[in-house]
Amino acid sequence: MARFPKPLEGSWTEHYPELGTGPVSYEDSISPEFYELEREAVFKRAWLNVGRVERLPRNGSYFTKELAVADTSIVVVRDMQGHVRAFHNICRHRGNKLVWNDFPREDTSGSCRQFVCKYHGWKYDLDGTCSFVQQESEFFDLDKADHGLVPVHCDVWSGFIFVNLDATPHQSLTEFLGPMVTAIDGYPFHQITERYAFRAIVPSNWKVFLDVLQEQYHAPVVHRNQRPKAFEAPMQVWGFEAPHYQLDGPHRMLTTPGIRPWELPADQIKPSEKLLRSGLFGAWDAPELGAVPAGINPGGCDPVGISLFEIWPNLGIQFWERGWYHTYHHWPTSHNTHLFECNLYYVPAKNARERVAHEMAAVTFKEFALQDDNLIAAAQMMLESRVVTSFPLGDQEILCRHLHKVAADWVNDYQRQRAGV
């Protein structure tokens, strides 16, 4: 028997009075000036997830991450003692980008015992120490000890590697994540390591795209043709497409009700899905993961479909009932463009049938994401016309309302600090 706790008294939005219920401006998504402030106030001060520990499988493994929004590139490495560290990707001699492969603007990854600059051959140990200067005696009072790589604050939570570009972050990573997100601790991420990745340059502000992913109000319209008729009743609980919403500090989450595609009438399921026993919700035959933390379903919805955690500013982690998860990253490249990255994670397939089921889920998921992506370019275009400047958001759009409020709060806070108030 399905169980969905009734919404809190009043509406979801009114339960968080600081959000207000009035119309919302999207000036923060079309203004180049606001974007410049956001780069300083948000992306150079918040903890940013740059990848997972599986990308650093052994001592000496490294990957680089272009952070155009923060005007830098970083290199993340597991040093010879096994510690995960991050450095600005710049050589201390004359500023060359230290780690890159064929194209200087593209990310790379690999494994090494030390970093060697391609320009004049200076070398750095993986803990950042400068270990070798070519023709050192020709330099003037040069002390290698003063010329190590510039470190970036780096910490790991549940296998997610975070960096913080602030000289002195005002919160530890755990404090920053807060109780709602850290309640996910214990989810078996380490068992779910088969990865499918795709990325797209999206012609919209990063928040405009994030908005379409953090509300389900659009789903019956945008994804109408992908949703079997039988989805309609169970997807509507208490009048909402998603029956639980929660906010904690700058972070937010929602849960949708579960759908059991294998229980649908035969004429409402695609032959390919039936054949491969897989589709948008994942492989129908879920892996055995044991008990998962209650924190991934704080609303206690049963059956649960997805739980999406949007971790400020630009990381989404979405858990699926069928024992897999995916992440979203939104990396701004200008006020109206961004790089969208999506990584899907499954328990590694043990046979061809499981592998094909994963592929089926991945391509179906991508189809949904592209439907959102295509739509959003149109929204950005007309927001930029400024013909309309304030927009009514419904109760199901509470997470959108929250995102724009948090962006404004961080920018205001930064401006106040800069003004010395």
Ligand code: FES
């Ligand atoms: S710039 Fe790196 S060795 Fe000269």
Ligand SMILES: [Fe+2]
């Ligand atoms: Fe969507």
